[in-house]
Amino acid sequence: MRDFVETTPVFDPAGFDSETCQKFGQTPTQHTHSLHRDPMFTDAGLAALLDRYPREHIGVYRMGDTVDSWECGRLGAISGASLVQAVKDGRIWLNLRDAHRRDPTLADINDRVFDELKQLIPGFRPFNTDLGLLISSPGARVFYHLDVPRVMLLHLRGHKNVWVYPRSEPFVEAAGLESVVSEKTEEEIPYLPEFDAGGKCYRMAPGQMVHWPQNAPHRIDNGDDLNVSLSIEFMTPTAQLRANAVLANAWLRDRFGLKSGIESKPNIGWLPKFVLARLLRILEPRDRKPTVIPHTFRLEES
Ligand SMILES: [Fe+2]
Structure with a gap:
C-alpha cells in the first residue's frame, strides 16, 4: 500500500x-x-x-x-x-x-x-x-x-x-x-x-x-x-528578506520611535534592513521565546 x-x-x-x-x-x-x-x-x-x-x-x-x-x-x-x-x-x-x-x-x-x-x-x-x-x-x-x-x-x-x-x-x-x-x-x-x-x-x-x-x-x-x-x-528568499525587514523595523521603532509599514511589497529598503537585522541578531541576541501558557492539564489513559 x-x-x-x-x-x-x-x-x-x-x-x-x-x-x-x-x-x-x-x-x-x-x-x-x-x-x-x-x-x-x-x-x-x-x-x-x-x-x-x-x-x-x-x-x-x-x-x-x-x-x-x-x-x-x-x-x-x-x-x-x-x-x-x-x-x-x-x-x-x-x-x-x-x-x-x-x-x-x-x-x-x-x-x-x-x-x-x-x-x-x-x-x-x-x-x-x-x-x-x-x-x-x-x-x-x-x-x-x-x-x-x-x-x-x-x-x-x-x-x-x-x-x-x-x-x-x-x-x-x-x-x-x-x-x-x-x-x-x-x-x-x-x-x-x-x-x-x-x-x-x-x-x-x-x-x-x-x-x-x-x-x-x-x-x-x-x-x-x-x-x-x-x-x-x-x-523563500523574499520571505526571509521581508521577515528581517520587519525585525529591523521593530528595533527602529523601539530605539528611535520610527514607524514603518507592514512591508507588503519588496522594496530597496529591505537590503539595509536585512543587514541591520543580521547585525542585531549578533549584537543583541533575542531572549528565548516567553512561555506564556503554563501546563494546566494532563492526558492519561483513564
Ligand atoms: Fe497559523
Missing part, C-alpha cells in the same frame, strides 16, 4: 497553471492534493504514529470559546489509540511539531510536497521547511493570529473553516506584526468580529489545501468531526 501511496503524485499539475503559479503566495489560493488517501492518517495509522513519535515533541492544547481559554497540557501514560479517542471525545489540539525531522514517513511526505512544488512553480525556492501534523477535536478552534513564515495547510480528515484575512490594516497593524516577528509577543493579534466581512472563509474537506501570503492573519474553526491536517511552514 505504501508503494502505491508513495508513487501517487501529491499534486495534479493541472491545478498549477501559469495564473495560479503567479498568485501562489501573493494572494490566498486553494488547491487539491492526494495525501488524504494515505492510510497513515486513518485511526489505526495515527495511533501507530502517536505510539512511535517522541512524546516531548507533541504539543497538547485545549480551548473554550475565547482566546484566553487556550490551555497547554502534557501527555501522561496513554496509548496512541486512546489518544486518538480522547481527541474525538474532547476539545483538544495535538501538534506533532517538526514532524519531518522525527518520523521518516512524514519526512518523505515533506520531501515529496516540496519536490513537486518546485517542479510545478517556476522560481519557487523554499528552504527551512517545517512540517507539523495537527490532530484536533470536533469544535476545536485556533484563534486569530499570524505566522512569521509562509504556511500551507493540507487538509486530510474532517471538515473545518479556515478564515484568511488581508495582510493590511486594520487586520494587522505594523506594530503588532513587529511584536510577533521580534518574539516580544506570541502569534495572537487583536481580532474584531467585523474583520470577517473583509476576510475569506475556506470550507476545507479532505484533499484540499490552502496557501496564503506570508503573515496574513487567519483563524480556524473545526467542524463536528475529527480533524487531521498538515501545516507546512517554509521560507
Whole structure:
C-alpha cells in the first residue's frame, strides 16, 4: 500500500497553471492534493504514529470559546489509540511539531510536497521547511493570529473553516506584526468580529489545501468531526528578506520611535534592513521565546 501511496503524485499539475503559479503566495489560493488517501492518517495509522513519535515533541492544547481559554497540557501514560479517542471525545489540539525531522514517513511526505512544488512553480525556492501534523477535536478552534513564515495547510480528515484575512490594516497593524516577528509577543493579534466581512472563509474537506501570503492573519474553526491536517511552514528568499525587514523595523521603532509599514511589497529598503537585522541578531541576541501558557492539564489513559 505504501508503494502505491508513495508513487501517487501529491499534486495534479493541472491545478498549477501559469495564473495560479503567479498568485501562489501573493494572494490566498486553494488547491487539491492526494495525501488524504494515505492510510497513515486513518485511526489505526495515527495511533501507530502517536505510539512511535517522541512524546516531548507533541504539543497538547485545549480551548473554550475565547482566546484566553487556550490551555497547554502534557501527555501522561496513554496509548496512541486512546489518544486518538480522547481527541474525538474532547476539545483538544495535538501538534506533532517538526514532524519531518522525527518520523521518516512524514519526512518523505515533506520531501515529496516540496519536490513537486518546485517542479510545478517556476522560481519557487523554499528552504527551512517545517512540517507539523495537527490532530484536533470536533469544535476545536485556533484563534486569530499570524505566522512569521509562509504556511500551507493540507487538509486530510474532517471538515473545518479556515478564515484568511488581508495582510493590511486594520487586520494587522505594523506594530503588532513587529511584536510577533521580534518574539516580544506570541502569534495572537487583536481580532474584531467585523474583520470577517473583509476576510475569506475556506470550507476545507479532505484533499484540499490552502496557501496564503506570508503573515496574513487567519483563524480556524473545526467542524463536528475529527480533524487531521498538515501545516507546512517554509521560507523563500523574499520571505526571509521581508521577515528581517520587519525585525529591523521593530528595533527602529523601539530605539528611535520610527514607524514603518507592514512591508507588503519588496522594496530597496529591505537590503539595509536585512543587514541591520543580521547585525542585531549578533549584537543583541533575542531572549528565548516567553512561555506564556503554563501546563494546566494532563492526558492519561483513564
Ligand atoms: Fe497559523
